[in-house]
Amino acid sequence: MRLKVLGLVAAVALLAACETAPTETGTVQPTGGASTAQGAVNAGPTPGSQEDLVVNVGDRVFFGFDQFDLSPEARATLDRQAGWLNQYRGVTVTVEGHADERGTREYNLALGERRANAVKNYLVARGVDANRVSTVSYGKERPAVLGSSEAAWAQNRRGVTAVN
Numbered sequence: 001m002r003l004k005v006l007g008l009v010a011a012v013a014l015l016a017a018c019e020t021a022p023t024e025t026g027t028v029q030p031t032g033g034a035s036t037a038q039g040a041v042n043a044g045p046t047p048g049s050q051e052d053l054v055v056n057v058g059d060r061v062f063f064g065f066d067q068f069d070l071s072p073e074a075r076a077t078l079d080r081q082a083g084w085l086n087q088y089r090g091v092t093v094t095v096e097g098h099a100d101e102r103g104t105r106e107y108n109l110a111l112g113e114r115r116a117n118a119v120k121n122y123l124v125a126r127g128v129d130a131n132r133v134s135t136v137s138y139g140k141e142r143p144a145v146l147g148s149s150e151a152a153w154a155q156n157r158r159g160v161t162a163v164n
Contacts, residue, residue, distance in 0.1 A: 048088040050163040057084045061119060063157045065100075068114040070122060074159075078119060081161055082126030089132075095119045096160040097137040098144070100153035105139060112137030119159040134164075 045051035053059050058081070061074035070078065085091060097116030099108035116135035124130045145155040 048091050048163075053081070053084060053161065053163060057081055059162070060158050060160045062154065063115055063159070065153070065157065066111070067157075068111065068118045070118055075122065078122045079126060082123050082128050085123065085128045085132065086126075092132045092134070092164045094134045094136055094162050094164055095123075096142075096162060097135065097139075098142060098156055098158045098160065099140045100156040101140045101143065101148065102153065103140070105141075108139035109137050112139045115157075115159045119161065 045055050050059070058077045061070065061077050063069075063074075064071070085093065095116045097112030097114070097119075099111045099115075103111070113135065116137055120130070120133045120135050123133055140156070143152070143156045144158065145152040
């Protein structure tokens with residue numbers, strides 16, 4: 001019986017290995033990105049986009065329990081964000097304030113607001129026009145990580161900068 005099952009698995013694996021990918025017809029038009037010498041398109045993030053912010057700068061900072069002050073790591077990330085925003089002056093952002101699941105809804109909304117304002121105030125102090133940065137608090141309503149552990153809570157106590 002084992003030999004039959006093993007033979008069947010091997011046959012399926014052989015068939016899967018022999019499958020060929022369909023060929024494309026027509027021409028491919030580049031949709032953006034930098035071209036290389038061979039004419040291929042660089043598939044990196046579009047400059048000034050949310051993906052560019054996430055990949056090249058970082059879009060979030062984290063806070064301690066029941067805190068809204070910025071750690072040295074958060075300030076370093078926000079320094080990079082300020083530089084990025086000053087490079088792409090046409091970009092506007094919304095800073096989202098988040099809290100972990102502990103505490104009442106009202107308390108966490110207020111804490112999320114204080115966190116979002118701390119991020120905004122830091123960016124403005126670094127030369128970003130205040131009119132380009134709005135804030136919103138989601139409190140504990142949009143966790144990044146589900147779970148009731150310190151590891152999950154630490155990921156949910158955050159400020160996220162989102163390109164509008």
